[in-house]
Amino acid sequence: MKYSFEQFYVWYQYGLALISDAKYQKAYLMLKECSRMRPDHVTCHLLLAKLAIENLFLIEEAIHWCNKVLEITNNKNVKAFILLGCSLCIKAKLQKQHALQINYYENALESFKK
DSSP states (O other), X not given: OTTSTTOHHHHHHHHHHHHHTTOHHHHHHHHHHXXXXXXXXXXXXXXXXXXXXXXXXXXXXXXXXXXXXXXXXXXXXXXXXXXXXXXXXXXXHHXXXXXXXXXXXXXXXXXXXX
């Protein structure tokens, strides 16, 4: 990566290769750097959200990436709504207070409906 400073596609392809090699933490860091280079790249943000939910269990960050995708696409990305709903369901499951659980489940249901 020393010779490809600020080259988005090289970093992006390296991140994808790390995902296929099951090195999720490093892939997350590579894709995070890609999102810094190109903040309008929707697929990169969706991959970050997917990695955060499925492999790294970073629920808050997954919600952040999903919201970023929805902000970029003006609430028109179905995959982001699905990932956001899944993140909110997991977050609701982790809550100890019943009122917070209900609130997160309702938000997840709204996300799934969109």
